[in-house]
Amino acid sequence: MDFTEIYKHSFNLVSFSPGAHFLLAAVQDRLIVRRSDSFQITKTWLVDSSPSPTNATLSTAQRSLPSSNGWITHAAWSYDSEYIFAACARRGVVHVFQIHDQDWNARIDAGAEGLMKVEWAPDGRTLLCFSEWGLRVTVWSLVTGASTYIQFPIHPDKGFTFRSDGRYFILAERHKSKDTLGLYDTSDSFKLVRHFPLPTSSLSSFALSPTDNHLAVWEGNLEYKLHIITLAGKVLASFTPDPEPALGVRHVAWHPSGAFLAVSGWDDRIYILDSMSWSPVVTLEISSRVPAGVTLWREPSNWQESTDGRGFLSYDKIRTPYTISITKPDHTKPNPKSGATQLEWNKTGTVLLVRFENIPNAVHLFQFPSSEESFNPKLRSVLLHSQNVLHCRWNPVRPGSMIICCGNRGIYSWSDEWQNPSGEQEEVAECIGVPAKQFDTRDVHWAPDGKGLVLLDKEKFCCAFEVEEGMTI
Template sequence: MSDSYDFSQLYHASLVAYSPGTTFLATVFQNRIIIRSTSTLQIVRTWSCSHTASTSIASSSKASEGHVKIDSVEWSEDGLYILAFSASAKTAWVFGLASEGDGQSGEMAKIGGEGIEGMIKVEWGRSGKMILAWADHGLKLSIFDLSTGITRVIQNPKSHHQCHTYSPDNRYMAIVEKHLGKEYIGIYDVLDNYHLARHFQLSTTDVQGISWSPDGKYLAAWDSAVSYSVYVHSPIGPLLSHFSHSSPTFSPTLTTEDPGLGIRTVTWSPGGRWLAMGGWDGKVRILESEGWRCIAVVSCASKITDKDVTVWKEPQDWVKDTRGHGIIQFDRVSIPTAIPTLRPDMSKPNPSVGISEISFDKDGALFVVRSESSPNALYIYSFLKTPTSEAPSISLLATLVLSYPVKDIMWCPGKTGRKLAVTAKSGAIYLWNEEGVWEEEDISNGGNQNQHQSQGAESRGGMMEGVGIPSRSDFVAADLCWAPDGTSLVMQDRSQFCIMYDNESENGNATTDKSEIWGGVIEEGLSHVMEEEEYEDGWSGYGLELRDGLRGGILA
């Protein structure tokens, strides 16, 4: 199994976001934006967001103050500014990490306020100090240039959800627009103040999303649940392919097959040569860009019979038995075995069916699938034998079975190895490591654990482990986020968060006296939840080693 992990104290926060360089962590508590050092979690800066009746993209006046609920927080690409947004106040604030604004809350700029249009989403643009703000009811998309004060408007955007995408070099933005009952894609030049470069009509009836391929050659647009349809366009406009349930390669085994409720999720492979589509029918179809034919159909089986597949199952009640202090290895299940499934109630709206997520690792060698029919399971497939392979070789590598429904998953962005983090609303974080070594108890050796690096299936399925979160409060990890450099992992529930540090990624740090680094404050477990105004250096160390040294950084 892995070496030890270290956990921070619990801190109050409803939102958490790493800075692009991992140095800082932006957290939200009530109406406060709190910037912490990732390595020590000491507070660096704080702001309190307040709301006034009349606001504009300028410094706010000292009017009557009202507290607001923050719904999103986002760093700029250079890590120097923080964008916070409140849907209830219809207001966004821009704060400078190294500079003080003259606004009511210390903001550099304030956008929105009261108005019939409202604002339902804001985000940073991909060039300079640009902010994109979607008005309610699809009325317009406003693009604010904080450097010049100029505002540009794109009329009638289709939706703020999945209906805009950027080219790989961030030079162009593609956005779905709706004019006179018809749907279009507009291509806007980001470096030319978002001026229109191309505009072409779609053949969709109700487009659900668009995605630019990582190689920059293609734009994929998928239709509503009424039909199983994906349209692939060149970024300059021409339609290159239309894949639907009537396509010759839709089903390699059946001449006619029910497409279900259409496409639910779409993901490009990292190289852009293949497009993975997850359907409401519970199947994943892989399209190849050469000829746009379906080269594979993957189904998440309810019974595993292939002896080359490794099935990992979470031990029952281990979190309770260990009181959240320790690391356990999942049990290897003998084949054949059944995977727990959920029978959906088709009489109710939005039934729990279909593929809810497809995620490739950073090299495109593996991908993981979540199926609503098996909420407690994850299916990990091998895709490319090597990142430079010309053709995929798709096979089920491992199936992970948890005690509770999977809540969130994310591949580690680190440069070495392939590691998947999983949460399931329990008092633990789960980690699958492709390079992990399976350990079993050797009775003939006095009960000691010996590492087995056997051939065949046992060496293909990686290793799955659960890491207990040492806490005396009722903390259940729901959402997770890896640091951009892959050295730490944030876990949070509705109101609290903590950070897990992987000692394996920090072997290069200098060793020092840990009690001196942390001021001698080492307690058993996470003894209490830290208030947002506290400057606490304590770390939980019960049953786990403490990390060696502090992480330095220049880029935020």
């Protein structure tokens, strides 16, 4: 793996373009675009950090504002890589730039409702601006310059999605103290198509199935209730474990085929529901005992010192059965450290990745059979680390490839794509040193083509690329 030089960033705002040809980074009040093959700067914009008129009026009482208030807080590519927005949420301003026209730009000023979050619509020509306090979503068209307002979203950071074809915008709303769902036609200026009540009293969030046929909606942390509804508002099923846990649903993940739904709470169980009966077909449980037959990988001790942050080193393979330590949660305190903090399928749905909060240094991988095999999901592998796992990311293209970071000078990879001399596929788990004296990898993101990585420290970043045989970078 080949690493680039180290560059600066602010607020972790670093991302590859959807085509993986460019790399965007925000540094305080400046946007920088580099080519992903040479990392030469191709575009740069200095963002006007002056507040919107409303923001300036409201902040007159504050005699001195910190300079960081004018920094970029949100930045992202449009889905066709033609436009970039840069938002200064504290100033209530959104700037839009065109990648192929340095002189073209647009500016959106938020009103008295403030600005909390900005998102691109799938058409790449529409911006969604979420206000503070859940007052409204403002939909801005870059083509017409017109705006549309949708009132009372429940959550500005979740509780909304687009259908996979981008035709409909689905938003969880709260009207007259009741949870509702709005369906809006993106091809007709986000005109309301359908509005119906939800079977929840305090919606936590929802997830749209990959087939766009079903929505899984669930209650807040105090009730373990999940409902399956159609986009017409019909409730197909409801699920509550028996006996019901003390706290509610924490994570929900649809299988890529839409045939299964993984549900986890604040306990040590994961329920796999099938789309035929919407009832559990298997329950996966955490255990301190790793049974025989499960592959157990452990990070070698002091490997970073021995390699000086360079090269690869395999995990130690531990014989099973084996006992790992589990932290006992204190359920008398709010937000106990228990349950799954991450629940995510790989691209093909053959492996379910789970991270439990009471085993923060471990990654559990559960094997799921293909449609041709008998249905018998089971624990496949466990990866143990000397430090707590911060992030774990599946490769967006290759289903058998994963990357992990733990906030130190290395990254960790797992793959089941390695072929041994006899031609059989084997698991490989490796520690990869980052060749920098002061760089702690706090987050990591794949490039859309699955060939590169962005490694993020608090104020620095670098990229890493796999080097193929005969290839020169």
